[in-house]
Amino acid sequence: MEYEEGKEKLIQAWGTLGASWGLNRTMAQIHALLMISPESLSAEEIMKELNISRGNANMNIRALIDWGIVYKEHKPGERKEYFKSEKDxxxxxxxxxxxxxxxxxxxxxxxxxxxxxxxxxxxxxxxxxxxxxxxxxxxxxxxxxxxxxxxxxxxxxxxxxxxxxxxxx
Amino acid sequence: MEYEEGKEKLIQAWGTLGASWGLNRTMAQIHALLMISPESLSAEEIMKELNISRGNANMNIRALIDWGIVYKEHKPGERKEYFKSEKDxxxxxxxxxxxxxxxxxxxxxxxxxxxxxxxxxxxxxxxxxxxxxxxxxxxxxxxxxxxxxxxxxxxxxxxxxxxxxxxxx
DNA sequence: TTAAACTTTCAAACATTATTGAAAGATAAA
DNA sequence: TTTATCTTTCAATAATGTTTGAAAGTTTAA
CATH class of the missing domain: 1.10.287 (Helix Hairpins)
Structure with a gap:
């Protein structure tokens, strides 16, 4: 299996699981994406990667932060916010x-x-x-x-x- | 608090809980109703008590039986099916x-x-x-x-x- | 200030899931 | 059989939940 295929599979499955754990599909997908990403990602990157709208991305990232499983990160000299997941x-x-x-x-x-x-x-x-x-x-x-x-x-x-x-x- | 009010509260709360546990609201409400009922109930009685349609009652009762937490019961001399919940x-x-x-x-x-x-x-x-x-x-x-x-x-x-x-x- | 870069909000559109009710299917007694 | 009683199915509808995207809000740098 190739990386892209595996990634896709994990994100989809995590989305489904999330749905039965009180998160919604997109929320869980964003979480999966951040989990397997070695670097923190910007809202922009998340939107592009998952094909979701700005509003959707924003709302679900906030919800994940609320749940305490995603953190905001500021890169020095950058205006944008980056996000990373709890990996443990x-x-x-x-x-x-x-x-x-x-x-x-x-x-x-x-x-x-x-x-x-x-x-x-x-x-x-x-x-x-x-x-x-x-x-x-x-x-x-x-x-x-x-x-x-x-x-x-x-x-x-x-x-x-x-x-x-x-x-x- | 009166019995009817307590009953209502329990059924509603159980319905909400069920929703985040993979059962759906009605399924969990039927379950709550059967749990607090000393006698097993017929589909008719469940429909009336919860204000739901025949089809809805039927489908969700089946699902509960599927989950293994509700049982069918036949009363001697009666044609109708009765249902009772696992109470432990x-x-x-x-x-x-x-x-x-x-x-x-x-x-x-x-x-x-x-x-x-x-x-x-x-x-x-x-x-x-x-x-x-x-x-x-x-x-x-x-x-x-x-x-x-x-x-x-x-x-x-x-x-x-x-x-x-x-x-x- | 102003402008650019970014984030948040939210009403409308869309998607998914649940519910209804009437019709079809069973089953048992007469 | 036939009939009456009860159960199941399922297409249509309603209810609920999700997503979009444009506009408003915020922050920072110049």
Whole structure:
């Protein structure tokens, strides 16, 4: 396989993956492009490489910076902004985990807390019983997951994959 | 808070969550409804409860069954099909992890394998070097994640949350 | 200042995905 | 069989999400 073909494949696949991870296709493609690029790239270069418009490039680069997986860079004597990606896959994973926790897990936990004290006087005894049981279970699970994610985000790769992984039997 | 309000909140939040987990909104809402329902429900009841069409209900119920988190049930003497959800949150999590692995991780690993042997003769020495480095790192990470997910899917809750969680410091 | 180089915004156009509902397909009882 | 009941399909439509591109905004150098 030639470089160009491989590059194309990676960018496409990463785009698809991104879509199921809360980023959108273009966002993930820009990220893939920056990941495999040895030098940081300007908005102009990204637009050209991926055939996307200026606005699209700008918005998605900002979103990536927001997620904390792409950084702005200023080259000395240059007016333009350049962008580079976090290249450490472990850091990347932690960053994504953190962001998803904020966007997904936190709201669910908040909702479960709100919902836990429903009044049980509307005569729907069985429904309410089941509702309480399920929300309690979900809350327990969500809290545990939250705790684990917290540790994961603080963990370092060596310990995680070295020590922890081996403890799975 | 009243039961109806809590129910509404849970269904909405679950729908939103589902959207970022590879199920679609309606699919996740049906699932939420079945989860809190002490009795299994018919397609008719689901349609009415969530204000969705027959076709929509049918397709999404099938998809949930496909994911392995909703089951068909036949009541004796009844012609209609009834549906009930997996209610064990741990089982649910494992089932979802398994599906997502199949749909997301597997394709990426496949792509990374395809891409790992690019020819390095097109004169783009630096690009190719970086490409190989990144894809190698990604592959390593993907393989490790795959292994962990495998174990997770086979693990039981007590061991996982009891033993393992404590090993995080 | 002014002008050039760059970045950001956002309404309109486009693309994708989800939903509807009516018709066709099953299935079981009469 | 036939009929009634229930399920599935799918083309049309609606809803949602993404992209464009031109105009407005910002920054820097002269």
């Amino acid at each position: 896959v472990w850091e990347l994973a932690k960053q994504v985990a953190q962001e998803r926790r904020k966007r997904e897990l936190d709201p669910i936990i908040k909702m479960l807390n709100q919902v836990e004290n429903i009044r049980d006087d509307s005569g729907q005894v069985e429904n309410i019983k089941e509702f309480k049981k399920i929300t309690k279970d979900l809350k327990k699970f969500a809290d545990k997951s939250n705790g684990m994610l917290d540790k994961f985000i603080r963990a370092d790769e060596h310990w995680f994959f070295g020590t922890l992984l081996k403890s799975f039997k | 949150v741990w089982e649910l999590a494992k089932q979802v992890a398994q599906e997502r692995r199949k749909r997301e991780l597997d394709p990426i690993i496949k792509m990374l394998n395809q891409v790992e042997n690019i020819r390095d003769d097109s004169g783009q020495v630096e690009n190719i070097k970086e490409f190989k480095k990144i894809t190698k790192d990604l592959k390593k990470f993907a393989d490790k994640s795959n292994g962990m997910l495998d174990k997770f899917i086979r693990a039981d809750e007590h061991w996982f949350f009891g033993t393992l969680l404590k090993s995080f410091k």
